[in-house]
């Protein structure tokens with residue numbers, strides 16, 4: 187009964203949020219900076235991201251994750267970039283889920299180049315969105331248009347980040363609820379989780395699944411493929427260094443493809459929040475479909491990224507809650 191009630195609440199939330207998110211999206215536009223006399227805004231971001239990824243391909247994954255973590259907390263307003271200040275003493279970047287985010291210097295470099303060409307014009311929030319879009323394509327994924335026109339926020343709190351970002355231990359129902367609260371559907375949650383096709387985590391995040399797992403003789407979580415668990419044990423010895431890196435996709439770790447779903451159906455994904463998408467009856471079918479049809483997933487992924495990038499955006503019209511920061515790490519008032 188409680189489960190039925192939760193699903194009814196979720197359905198009501200979908201209906202309420204669908205209308206508000208469509209309204210928000212309408213305020214952004216593809217090529218916004220062309221209308222602001224900054225013809226090369228997107229090219230400048232692209233050039234900076236390309237150079238950074240050529241230098242260190244692993245930064246691509248972090249830029250994609252940065253957009254997700256920015257948008258889920260205070261909306262897509264670059265609140266994740268703010269450093270500690272009297273106004274925001276414990277900012278989002280200090281929250282546990284954010285301490286492993288890298289690539290802030292890539293955004294700084296793009297911003298510095300943009301300030302030279304188009305001063306006070308391009309928001310840090312748009313730079314994050316464009317950088318994530320470019321990181322997908324530069325890692326071998328699909329290319330897509332990213333609407334722009336976001337303003338930067340002035341508020342950033344680690345507590346909000348901790349409560350708004352999903353945990354890797356979340357169940358399907360918890361993940362669905364957290365995405366719905368942001369105006370994203372369950373299918374978009376499944377689709378966006380496919381970003382775990384690139385990037386990495388550390389041994390400490392997975393030790394409890396491969397050693398001493400409760401109620402099993404082997405000590406391995408039975409939802410993980412046993413051979414895969416042995417491979418993970420080799421990467422992460424029981425008494426070894428738990429900060430060692432583990433690829434999220436062991437087959438094609440740097441390629442933005444649908445391998446995440448192929449891995450998932452054979453029990454080769456790392457977090458319980460990944461596994462549940464392949465085990466729960468609510469999500470299993472869509473996850474399997476994404477494993478069988480890469481083209482379909484690519485289209486859905488691009489659409490879902492654009493939708494996620496419109497969460498609670500601040501725009502100049504109809505209100506003035508945002509600004510174009512001059513330095514992405516500091517609000518203009520805090521400079």
Ligand code: HEM
Pocket residue numbers: 244247248250251254286287288352353354355356361375378379381382384385386387388391434457459
């Ligand atoms: C569905 C809920 C999600 C959960 C619970 C989750 C959780 C996590 C965790 C725990 C990590 C490892 C972080 C670390 O050890 O440093 C990670 C990495 C990553 N996540 Fe997610 N994630 C979710 C959804 C997403 C979404 C929607 C995206 C983007 C669209 C995304 C993109 C990434 C990427 C690319 C990485 C690799 C980062 C890197 O290598 O630096 N995740 N995620």
